[in-house]
Amino acid sequence: MTSIWKLIGLAAIAGIPLRAQTIDPPSRYDGKWWLAVSQIRRVGFIDGYADCSVADAKNKKLGNVSPSTFEPKVTKYFTSAPSNFKIPASKALQSLALEEPVAKYDPFAEHYPDKHGYYDGDYWRMMEPDHRLGLVEGLLACYVPLDPTRWRYSKPPRLYVGEISAWYGVKENDPAEINEQRYRSKIADVLYRFRDNSGPGSKKTHTGK
Numbered sequence: 001m002t003s004i005w006k007l008i009g010l011a012a013i014a015g016i017p018l019r020a021q022t023i024d025p026p027s028r029y030d031g032k033w034w035l036a037v038s039q040i041r042r043v044g045f046i047d048g049y050a051d052c053s054v055a056d057a058k059n060k061k062l063g064n065v066s067p068s069t070f071e072p073k074v075t076k077y078f079t080s081a082p083s084n085f086k087i088p089a090s091k092a093l094q095s096l097a098l099e100e101p102v103a104k105y106d107p108f109a110e111h112y113p114d115k116h117g118y119y120d121g122d123y124w125r126m127m128e129p130d131h132r133l134g135l136v137e138g139l140l141a142c143y144v145p146l147d148p149t150r151w152r153y154s155k156p157p158r159l160y161v162g163e164i165s166a167w168y169g170v171k172e173n174d175p176a177e178i179n180e181q182r183y184r185s186k187i188a189d190v191l192y193r194f195r196d197n198s199g200p201g202s203k204k205t206h207t208g209k
Contacts, residue, residue, distance in 0.1 A: 031078035044134020052142035121183030
């Protein structure tokens with residue numbers, strides 16, 4: 001188990017400020033960024049990146065991971081050697097996902113046949129603010145490289161978090177509040193509404209619906 005002193009030492013070597021919880025937006029999502037943000041933001045990043053990977057990037061392997069249990073493995077990877085600090089989080093996720101066993105089909109578990117699964121407004125309103133931020137960052141880290149001409153975002157990720165919450169009708173001081181006509185919309189589709197090249201007559205979702 002990695003001690004807190006080892007983490008502090010590695011952070012010092014990498015030049016990571018110990019209070020750097022507000023890095024936004026990062027120059028890139030690498031190991032240095034990963035170790036500087038909160039644990040729940042990392043889980044959110046895995047959530048978003050895995051959602052995009054399985055739904056559109058055709059990387060089904062990330063569908064086998066549980067973000068909350070996968071996060072410590074990714075963190076351990078980045079803390080294992082200073083040379084890993086410059087490696088993109090996306091590359092680390094893809095590499096480590098290859099080591100995950102194939103998930104067995106559980107007939108008693110909940111299954112979501114729809115694209116993007118349970119990542120909708122209902123899921124969004126239950127998340128902590130940092131979890132939402134990480135999820136948006138994970139979506140951007142995956143989608144933008146797939147098609148930079150369609151997925152163009154020039155604003156800080158935190159602003160998209162606010163726009164998504166406003167679109168869903170979710171309020172920070174009342175998690176139960178939500179627009180009943182919109183909560184079934186998928187988070188990735190809502191984010192797509194706020195891309196730079198959106199406008200009257202443009203497609204409302206990245207799937208063209």
